[in-house]
Amino acid sequence: MRKLIVETRDRVYPVFIGYGLFEGGILSELDLPFSSGALITNQKVGPLHAEKVSQAFLKRGFRLSSLALPDGEEFKTLASAEVAYHFLLQEGLDRKGFLVTLGGGVITDLGGFVASTFMRGIAYYQVPTSLLAQVDSSVGGKTGVNLEEGKNLVGTFYQPYGVIIELSFLKTLPEREYREGLAEVAKAAFLAGGEFLEVLRVQSEALLGRDYSVLEDVVERAVLFKKEVVEQDEKEKGLRSILNYGHTVAHGLERALGYGTLRHGEAVAIGMMVEAMIGLELGITRPQVIEIQKVILQELGLPLRVEVALSAEDFWAILKYDKKREAQHIKFSLLRDFGDPVFGVSVPEETFKKVFDSVRGAVLQ
Template sequence: MTPNTHKHQEPAKVHIALGERSYDVCIGQDLLSDPRAWEGLPGGTLGVIITNDTVRPLYASRLQALLATRHRKVLVISLPDGEAFKTLASFELVMDRLLAEGADRKTVLYALGGGVIGDLTGFAAACYMRGVPFVQIPTTLLSQVDSSVGGKTAVNHPRGKNMVGAFYQPARVFCDLDSLRTLPAREVSAGLAEVIKYGLITDAHFFHWLEENAVALVAGEVSALQHAVRRSCEIKAWVVGQDERESGLRAILNFGHTFGHAIEAGLGFGTWLHGEAVAAGMVMATDLSARLGMAPQDLLPRLRTLLRRVGLPDAAPALPGGEDEYLHHMAVDKKAEAGAIRYVLLQGLGQAVVKAVPDEQVRPTLRACLAAA
């Protein structure tokens, strides 16, 4: 992907209001080369960049040069790329390196990469010496609009996605739109799944805007991307500011994720990108909403059309165990409570609710969506 960067957009800021844990999300271009954007952040003796083998050659040296003005020593820890490495083994590798380097409580961790790196680094920051500061520098569209904001950190367990983690807020988030230039088209599409989600659950006007600007977003037009990232972060900031630890409202951010996590677990983490699984999951959740008489019948075809336009799947993959395997994975997902699977559903475009639905009412959706694959 190579966005049109001839005209620089002014950086935007979205404030995440969480009292003493509040922070800003900075959205713009050249943020990895602008020391002014980094003013006010903690600056201990040691700064540690945690990244992966794909991102490191692209951006690590630039970030290291910038951080050298803030820390006496800057280290880089590079992990293999991919969801398959979002594990306790990778977490232990980071812990081993921090301990070997004598990292202390003023050490600052910098998450340079996509959602896997952001989640893992945040979890490491939450655990090391019971908490050290960390900064998010998400380099994928998916992580810029979703995982880098809100303080959810975790690693996967063979029995479930994101099962081992903590709520831990970053000191700041830098969404450098320039980093999207090196993203493969598939990764851009995966990020747009979460963007579309925000329109579906809270903002009908934004959903209309996405329908009208799908081509510009896929083409990487900076003005369109900045608006999409900013509006997504504004919506997430609004939700997280009211429900930081997902005791109520924040659950709506999981729209499409209960089905989507079943897809990821059933196919094997990393086979489908997270955004691809969420896209198919949103189709299933919208279908279920319509079958229950909640969402209008025309919303599902609109959603499927938009997903196809941005290069996302509009149907769910078959799993070896069929419907039963979907239900099995959804029952062990962390959004299940007391054995009842709770789904985020739509009462209309821009209106999401959480509702427990019996398996027998979910099976028609599973059959219909799998048959469409």
């Protein structure tokens, strides 16, 4: 087992990474001075893992009532949050109660949002079951739900009380969902550069084969990188926005195509390619970044293209709903080089349209 401690102004909490954590009594490592608890999962993950997690809490004296929401990005909504609120009230949860979120990025984001707003904030523990959630969304305290206009437009910064990354849960992950998580691993490696990037380049085949010794190392590296960024900038006033690399375009793609058509990690992979080309056009990104990034993403089995029946002008209009917009300026996080990110780059509309039109055949179609 590996253990990291995230230290923010709002909360200090542990992140555990390993195998057989629930069988090994991991909950004895957590302080659970609460009255009662509930588990929020989805209808796909619940039948696979909810019983194991619930039994571990039962041994600590907590019987968890369980709510299984529909699976999919299209259900990360205020309507789903309201379903959860009513459930918690029916189960008698009070301000001293706690939530356990069991699932991928949709559940960790949605469950965290529910915890942050129910009774004006209750404790919650993240148990991410997808690779994407394990390396990214379960750590750092970003919560949120989607609106018709865009992703995560309603949300909070609310740190969990603990994160338990059980790597054996990845065994049940469908191949497409597993691979999308590799996009967030790649993003972290591109931002970190150095040894992390080299490990990714050398171990791409082992990662695709779900070699668990390699996975444990890579997940720890990704979480450690995010932890260090979050500790410096918990509420994304500056540095933390580097973690949005690839995401401005990705969120636009998800909305343009309809939530659930592209998986989030797939959109991020395409988004990183487009944003690298924007950086090149602006004279920020070195040409080698594009070529190396392309090779790594291809080796990880990630898509670099998708059909989008939108003009550059229409796609730019979608980006105006991105939460990183400031006044009329859309802010991007880009790479100068691997390990050398830059944030808060205001990309002119004409530059974006020029790149978008030039890459439609190579990347977007």
